[in-house]
Amino acid sequence: MNDTAQPHDELDALLGGEVSVSGGGDPSHALREALRGKSTAAFVRRRRRRRAFRVAGMAACYLMGVVTIYAFQQVSAMPADRTASGDTTAATATAATTTDAPGSAKRADSTPVERRQIAAGEPENEHVRAALLERPKIVKKSRFDSLRELGDRHLLGDRNPERALRCYRMALRYATEEERESAAQDGTWLLRVICLDAKQEHEHASKS
Amino acid sequence: MSPPDRLSREQLLHAAALAGDERAWQALYDGAFDGVDRYVQWRLAGRRAAVDEVVQETWLTAVRLLDRFEPRRGSFTQWLRGIASNALRNHLRRDALRRKAFQPFDESQYADASGNGTAGRHDEQTERADRITAALAALPDHYEEVLRAKYVDAMSVNEIAKERGQTPKAVESLLTRAREAFRAVYEQPDASR
Numbered sequence: 149m150n151d152t153a154q155p156h157d158e159l160d161a162l163l164g165g166e167v168s169v170s171g172g173g174d175p176s177h178a179l180r181e182a183l184r185g186k187s188t189a190a191f192v193r194r195r196r197r198r199r200a201f202r203v204a205g206m207a208a209c210y211l212m213g214v215v216t217i218y219a220f221q222q223v224s225a226m227p228a229d230r231t232a233s234g235d236t237t238a239a240t241a242t243a244a245t246t247t248d249a250p251g252s253a254k255r256a257d258s259t260p261v262e263r264r265q266i267a268a269g270e271p272e273n274e275h276v277r278a279a280l281l282e283r284p285k286i287v288k289k290s291r292f293d294s295l296r297e298l299g300d301r302h303l304l305g306d307r308n309p310e311r312a313l314r315c316y317r318m319a320l321r322y323a324t325e326e327e328r329e330s331a332a333q334d335g336t337w338l339l340r341v342i343c344l345d346a347k348q349e350h351e352h353a354s355k356s
Numbered sequence: 357m358s359p360p361d362r363l364s365r366e367q368l369l370h371a372a373a374l375a376g377d378e379r380a381w382q383a384l385y386d387g388a389f390d391g392v393d394r395y396v397q398w399r400l401a402g403r404r405a406a407v408d409e410v411v412q413e414t415w416l417t418a419v420r421l422l423d424r425f426e427p428r429r430g431s432f433t434q435w436l437r438g439i440a441s442n443a444l445r446n447h448l449r450r451d452a453l454r455r456k457a458f459q460p461f462d463e464s465q466y467a468d469a470s471g472n473g474t475a476g477r478h479d480e481q482t483e484r485a486d487r488i489t490a491a492l493a494a495l496p497d498h499y500e501e502v503l504r505a506k507y508v509d510a511m512s513v514n515e516i517a518k519e520r521g522q523t524p525k526a527v528e529s530l531l532t533r534a535r536e537a538f539r540a541v542y543e544q545p546d547a548s549r
Contacts, residue, residue: 159535161399162488162542163507179408182386187419188378195376 292327295319296339303336316342374423384432386413390431393508396440398508399492401485410447414440437504448493480494491541499534506531 156283289297299315302308316339332343372380396410416424417439425435492500505516517527 159539160507162484163503163538176404176408178527179411180389183412183415184382187385188382189383190416190419191373191376191378195378198376237396293488 198226290322290327292323296331296335297320299339300336303338309338312336312338313342320346362429362431366432370422370427370432372376381419382415388433388436392436392440394508395437395504396444399440399444401488403482403485403489406447406451410440410443413443413447417443444493448489487542491538494541495534495537498530499537502527502530503534503538510535 295315296319299312299319302313302315316335320328320331320342328343328346331339332347333340335343366384369380369384369441371426373384392414393407397404399405400406400410405503414436418436421439425432429435495503502516502520505511505514505519511519513524513527513531516531517524520527522530
């Protein structure tokens with residue numbers, strides 16, 4: 149079947165667009181232009197929106213940077229202020245297992261920034277440097293000391309010798325020889341009794 | 357334009373349009389507008405008001421979904437024809453619902469003798485246009501494609517065969533079957549409903 153040889157029948161007329169109701173024909177120039185304007189406007193809007201997002205993103209990044217620098221400056225300035233006012237901060241006031249030794253002239257624990265300042269010999273001023281060095285040292289207590297304190301609290305504070313006894317026994321398990329001696333001398337009556345008892349037991353055992 | 361040229365041109369224009377370049381979009385628009393309009397006009401048997409409505413819907417959808425267009429899978433005009441086909445389906449569905457809701461006014465009972473001839477001819481044309489539209493809508497996609505290639509794009513059998521990757525004989529056979537299928541639907545008494 150060749151295209152040119154094919155007879156032009158009614159079906160060709162129907163399918164070839166020869167049937168059209170009134171108003172049919174070429175697309176109106178107005179529609180074409182209106183659609184072009186409408187679709188182009190959508191693109192312009194899209195481009196503007198994208199640009200606005202980009203600018204907003206950059207502004208947000210800039211603001212975040214400014215806030216970060218401000219916050220960093222605040223944090224850097226904070227230790228000097230705190231030390232000058234003699235305030236105890238959350239960083240230095242640690243858990244119950246630590247204790248302050250007031251009045252001791254030990255070298256203070258300091259933050260890395262402070263240490264860097266001291267090491268470099270460039271503290272903000274001498275007053276701050278002195279205050280940093282004067283800050284009480286945080287001494288970590290031994291397990292014996294902690295348990296002994298707890299026993300003291302039970303015995304003297306709660307008036308509960310049973311609990312105090314348990315704590316003291318456990319404390320003595322971790323005690324060094326020096327600690328045992330000091331406990332036998334300046335401990336509470338219960339601690340002294342336990343120490344004495346333990347000492348006698350030890351002597352009997354070594355004799356036998 | 358050869359297929360590789362078409363592909364690289366459309367890829368460039370598509371990327372530029374997505375980046376917000378309105379001149380790229382206008383180039384795509386100008387290149388495809390006539391093809392889409394001709395296709396919709398063919399499918400709606402030239403009813404200009406309906407054609408304008410569908411063409412408008414097609415382009416506005418195309419703007420919205422431009423990022424989904426993939427030049428490697430087909431030309432921009434082909435992609436638009438797909439959108440137009442969906443828009444046509446929606447239009448015909450709405451049209452059918454409208455017809456169901458509002459029974460047409462029978463003018464012939466009330467028209468005076470002087471206006472009868474013109475009104476009758478117009479009705480007959482409208483009826484034929486409706487039947488063509490309904491018959492084309494009822495055809496399977498491969499029949500519709502081959503008829504479109506012949507009657508809208510005015511392609512020869514050889515060109516259609518080359519595009520579809522078939523022999524001219526197979527395309528002739530397909531065309532014959534498509535025309536027969538069209539005739540069968542067109543000649544049904546209630547084809548336009």
